[in-house]
Amino acid sequence: MNEQYKEMAGRLIVALDYPDANQAMNLLQELEGIPCYMKVGMQLYYAAGPDFVRELKTRGYKVFLDLKMHDIPNTVKGGAESITRLGVDMFNVHAAGGKDMMKAALAGVDKALQSNSSLQKPLVIAVTQLTSTAQDVLNQEIGIPGSVKDAVIRYAELTKSAGLDGVVASAQESADIVNACGKDFVTVTPGIRPAGSDQGDQKRVLTPGEAIRNGSSYIVVGRPITGAEKPRAAAEQIIKEMLEA
Numbered sequence: 001m002n003e004q005y006k007e008m009a010g011r012l013i014v015a016l017d018y019p020d021a022n023q024a025m026n027l028l029q030e031l032e033g034i035p036c037y038m039k040v041g042m043q044l045y046y047a048a049g050p051d052f053v054r055e056l057k058t059r060g061y062k063v064f065l066d067l068k069m070h071d072i073p074n075t076v077k078g079g080a081e082s083i084t085r086l087g088v089d090m091f092n093v094h095a096a097g098g099k100d101m102m103k104a105a106l107a108g109v110d111k112a113l114q115s116n117s118s119l120q121k122p123l124v125i126a127v128t129q130l131t132s133t134a135q136d137v138l139n140q141e142i143g144i145p146g147s148v149k150d151a152v153i154r155y156a157e158l159t160k161s162a163g164l165d166g167v168v169a170s171a172q173e174s175a176d177i178v179n180a181c182g183k184d185f186v187t188v189t190p191g192i193r194p195a196g197s198d199q200g201d202q203k204r205v206l207t208p209g210e211a212i213r214n215g216s217s218y219i220v221v222g223r224p225i226t227g228a229e230k231p232r233a234a235a236e237q238i239i240k241e242m243l244e245a
């Protein structure tokens with residue numbers, strides 16, 4: 001396995017959206033040896049909890065815990081402290097919670113790190129506009145005027161000013177986020193659909209290659225891998241496309 005492959009595979013975050021640990025373990029087995037990041041979201045976390053996250057870390061995976069915290073600052077601080085104690089590599093909050101809430105997440109991380117020096121500092125990122133949100137929904141249902149891109153950039157700038165490491169957005173916005181916030185600001189981009197695959201509930205989608213060319217730091221892929229007849233082949237094809245981008 002060459003370094004370039006390793007580096008690119010590490011930028012693929014596989015969403016383990018399963019109802020129980022057994023099914024998630026089956027996929028891990030299937031993808032054994034591919035050095036990708038693993039994402040535990042609400043479905044799996046609410047079913048399998050912190051034990052499953054610890055198991056992933058014991059097996060040496062990089063873990064993104066995607067619980068999208070959005071609450072009062074004090075509660076988010078406590079949540080961030082508990083999450084940091086799990087030893088994850090990345091977790092997220094909603095930028096819509098505002099600057100004080102995002103700063104509280106960082107304070108929670110610091111509190112955990114101070115209590116245990118063997119813990120690592122996770123990347124803390126904020127969700128901007130969900131990739132399932134289309135322009136008309138943003139304007140007419142949610143009532144936020146302007147383009148999705150403008151809303152995403154505003155959230156990204158707010159996130160940066162709060163001191164977080166980056167944002168979750170669509171890869172359609174990656175280049176503008178890098179322009180506005182700099183290349184060290186992390187862009188984590190779900191809504192990835194290889195050419196010809198089912199879009200499902202995602203609205204702002206791009207292919208893996210387009211996402212990498214737009215400057216995404218990481219791409220998040222769930223169903224195009226988990227729902228594939230041959231998940232390993234699907235993951236390898238995505239990494240190949242990323243490498244060729």
Ligand SMILES: O=C(O)c1cc(=O)[nH]c(=O)n1[C@@H]1O[C@H](COP(=O)(O)O)[C@@H](O)[C@H]1O
Binds near residue numbers: 015017041132168190
């Ligand atoms: O924070 C996320 O990971 C996230 C944010 C977002 O705006 N859109 C989004 O799809 N996600 C997550 O990314 C994954 C995408 O999965 P697929 O649509 O199956 O590829 C899911 O686990 C979502 O929860």
